[in-house]
Amino acid sequence: MSTINLAIVGVGKIVRDQHLPAVAGNADYRLVAAASRNGRVEGIDNFGTIGDMLQAVPSIQAVSLCMPPQYRYAAAVQALEAGKHVFLEKPPGATLSEVEDLAARAAANDVSLFASWHSRYAPAVEAARTFLAGTRIRAMRVAWKEDVRQWHPGQDWIWQPGGLGVFDPGINALSIVSRILSQPVFATEATLEFPENRDAPIAALIRFTDATGLDLLAEFDWRQTGPQNWDIEAETEAGPMRLSEGGAKLTVDGQLLHAEPEQEYPMLYRRFAELIRAGRSDVDLAPLRHVADAFMLGRRKVVEAFHD
Amino acid sequence: MSTINLAIVGVGKIVRDQHLPAVAGNADYRLVAAASRNGRVEGIDNFGTIGDMLQAVPSIQAVSLCMPPQYRYAAAVQALEAGKHVFLEKPPGATLSEVEDLAARAAANDVSLFASWHSRYAPAVEAARTFLAGTRIRAMRVAWKEDVRQWHPGQDWIWQPGGLGVFDPGINALSIVSRILSQPVFATEATLEFPENRDAPIAALIRFTDATGLDLLAEFDWRQTGPQNWDIEAETEAGPMRLSEGGAKLTVDGQLLHAEPEQEYPMLYRRFAELIRAGRSDVDLAPLRHVADAFMLGRRKVVEAFHD
Numbered sequence: 001m002s003t004i005n006l007a008i009v010g011v012g013k014i015v016r017d018q019h020l021p022a023v024a025g026n027a028d029y030r031l032v033a034a035a036s037r038n039g040r041v042e043g044i045d046n047f048g049t050i051g052d053m054l055q056a057v058p059s060i061q062a063v064s065l066c067m068p069p070q071y072r073y074a075a076a077v078q079a080l081e082a083g084k085h086v087f088l089e090k091p092p093g094a095t096l097s098e099v100e101d102l103a104a105r106a107a108a109n110d111v112s113l114f115a116s117w118h119s120r121y122a123p124a125v126e127a128a129r130t131f132l133a134g135t136r137i138r139a140m141r142v143a144w145k146e147d148v149r150q151w152h153p154g155q156d157w158i159w160q161p162g163g164l165g166v167f168d169p170g171i172n173a174l175s176i177v178s179r180i181l182s183q184p185v186f187a188t189e190a191t192l193e194f195p196e197n198r199d200a201p202i203a204a205l206i207r208f209t210d211a212t213g214l215d216l217l218a219e220f221d222w223r224q225t226g227p228q229n230w231d232i233e234a235e236t237e238a239g240p241m242r243l244s245e246g247g248a249k250l251t252v253d254g255q256l257l258h259a260e261p262e263q264e265y266p267m268l269y270r271r272f273a274e275l276i277r278a279g280r281s282d283v284d285l286a287p288l289r290h291v292a293d294a295f296m297l298g299r300r301k302v303v304e305a306f307h308d
Numbered sequence: 309m310s311t312i313n314l315a316i317v318g319v320g321k322i323v324r325d326q327h328l329p330a331v332a333g334n335a336d337y338r339l340v341a342a343a344s345r346n347g348r349v350e351g352i353d354n355f356g357t358i359g360d361m362l363q364a365v366p367s368i369q370a371v372s373l374c375m376p377p378q379y380r381y382a383a384a385v386q387a388l389e390a391g392k393h394v395f396l397e398k399p400p401g402a403t404l405s406e407v408e409d410l411a412a413r414a415a416a417n418d419v420s421l422f423a424s425w426h427s428r429y430a431p432a433v434e435a436a437r438t439f440l441a442g443t444r445i446r447a448m449r450v451a452w453k454e455d456v457r458q459w460h461p462g463q464d465w466i467w468q469p470g471g472l473g474v475f476d477p478g479i480n481a482l483s484i485v486s487r488i489l490s491q492p493v494f495a496t497e498a499t500l501e502f503p504e505n506r507d508a509p510i511a512a513l514i515r516f517t518d519a520t521g522l523d524l525l526a527e528f529d530w531r532q533t534g535p536q537n538w539d540i541e542a543e544t545e546a547g548p549m550r551l552s553e554g555g556a557k558l559t560v561d562g563q564l565l566h567a568e569p570e571q572e573y574p575m576l577y578r579r580f581a582e583l584i585r586a587g588r589s590d591v592d593l594a595p596l597r598h599v600a601d602a603f604m605l606g607r608r609k610v611v612e613a614f615h616d
Contacts, residue, residue: 095494095495096597096601097495097597097598097601100492100518100597101492101494137577161605161607162604162605162608184405184409185405236496238429246383246393266411267374289408289600292597292600292601293403293405293600295600296470296603
């Protein structure tokens, strides 16, 4: 199989931490160019805009779009209309409607679009899904509590409208929940806490249910100091289940069933290559839809100002 | 063709003003029962809950669900799982996710689901769509400004989370806009004004665009006294277009092209019968998706308290 000429757009922390190592370790790809307002990737051609890059390097076959979600649509349209396959970092856009449009454009241009949800590739997610499919769930609790100062230092876009605030990590939890449950859930109640000086929530409490009346409560909080929590717990007829460390570790009835080193981004890039070779797209909007539903349905509460 | 045995659930103002006359005037239907917490329909069997009604009147073939959107899902699941066709008043639910689930259930149960958008059946909407398809749009302005005290007197649910506030009428504008434009649009910026004592917005300003850079501004306001506005104006290469009175009247370049008496609910019920007979569903979520996008993307502004 010939390698895929890949370009990366929006070179920031996630690209350096995750994308570049994952691409370097995958023989399916040759990284040929990057475009970014500020960042650079050493050893390849760098451009200021995706438009300049696509014009200068026609051999590009696929692009990974890693800029903040508010700027992703315009870049994705350029890439798709130029016949390139597109990998979207999460969340795939600032609105559901724009991503629906991208999916239609990918189909019309006969290229692959991949709306990636890295947490779905956490090591124990599939094992949790299999476990839950074989039992009955009595209640589920999601706690995604982290220190925003530690994980998003100085990232202003995350606090701006469309930046999603605490839903930026929370959507990872929702991407796992919507994968491990066999029935679709939907929000019935939410409270969103907005710092008085910010346009995005710092905390959220969301109650979900499904057609069978599932009791599912999700708590997202960015003010957590000390130990950090990325846990999903379920009371089931087969005993308590605990999917912890962001999907890395699975415990059932106190027994550790699954704990492997995480390989999320390497798996995302394997999946993207598979989609390109199969001529298919993968655009599951459920996690972003849950976020939009929570915003639409949620009660707003103003809380004390947040300063970085 | 045999008539369809119809039942209505949630008997309030919209049922008395619109549904009952439309059903009475359509020979496709026989109204056989109603269920409502408070309301009643004279001359047929009335029940307190949809569950009691479906059990007592097995001959029901289709139901219209007209209760507030926060209560629609549970009723729809009961009806669909009992093999009944379902007509959903607008908005079709309190969340996008629950309506996606309903669409899947309708398909699984081989019955028709109709997410109705009555304003799309306003007299001049199709003529506006045809006009716009033949020209280039330079800019578009939507103004939906009405007096909430006149149109929604004492309707508490509309101010509660999930009641959508000014988006309850605004979604009518969005249902027209998404019908008359040939390219999909998406929100890029929004400001939502919440009265300090309410959980839903009283006004909203939303900027939309599309892949070609369309300049579309929508203004929704519930504080309008005096003349009421439900207007969509476009500057086009073929002159200015004005779709006014909620889609009833079309003027191009000052010339009145279209003004007929409105027949929105009669047309909705004709459409529902067609869908049932064709074995199809019609669940276009675009208008509700735009609302959810605006909530997710929007800046919140607290304004003075509103008292009915």
